[in-house]
Amino acid sequence: MTGEDSAFQEFRAGLIALAPLLVGVIPFGMIYGALALANGLSPAAALAMSTILFAGSAQFLFCQLLGVGAPAMVIVAEVGLLNLRHALYSAALAPRIVHLPCRWKLALAYLLTDEAFAAISQREAVGEAGPQRHWFYLGAGLALWTGWQLSTAAGVVLGARLPAHWPLDFALPLTFIAIVAPLIRSRAMVGTAAVSGMVALLAAGLPFKLGLLAAALTGMAAGWWLAETRR
């Protein structure tokens, strides 16, 4: 097999690996599009955010904070903290693409999301990846990127026509439950979730969802402390 053939096959395998995840991503993207308009973003800004930020949960948070009039610094800080989890994915991917040219690293970093990382992890758990595996990462990343742009565009177009009494905002906690619940499998993780949840309730009265910041930071500290004291 020539290098070009296997590059194409890896790329196609990446597209195929990500396809099932799109079934969950498409309604999520549509709901985001509607939520963005409901919180005062223009259609152009709502669409641009999907390219500039390209992070579903952070885009939800951005819209909600904008809706309650949070200051710019608070929005940037909370989005940054929520997306800090991508550092975990970056650390996992880094040694596998260290040999690639800079433009590849920039592209793959931009395309690094919860879903793309899930597809990559599943693939690498099954078998050894070949020398062209970066094409797989690119395929998975681009499949998600395309699905996200199209579904947010659909949400922006349909937004005003979605009935207001539908509890579409419930998609946010449901998506996060789907990501987090399977991760809580150790004592330290239980501690992280318990502390984070308690502080979130106790600090809910703080303005601009700053309780979120307090809860995330104390939750991380609790998990770190439990992991360290175990040694």
Add this chain to the structure above:
Amino acid sequence: MSVWWIMLACGVVTFAIRLSFIAAEGKMTFPSWFRTLLPFVPVAALTALVIPELLMPQGTLWLSLNNSRLVAGLIAIAIAVQTRSVLWTLVGGFAALALLNGSIAP
């Protein structure tokens, strides 16, 4: 500040986080405490978002079986643990909320 500038700042921060370890690999190392901390970041950040949505749907603590978001959320947690599927968790959670809101006062 224009919403576009806030968006751009959020985009730069997010891209920097995604690039962090990829760019630094082989050039510099992160302290070990930071690597210990990393696995807890998703759970801490996302739990902080979810818990108030379930327990404080109207802004105050509501611990009751009549709180349909709490009950539907617990059902969704069970589905998520069992299936590890975002799709089934969304479908099951929305279905539970619709059924509960149909049968009890919202």
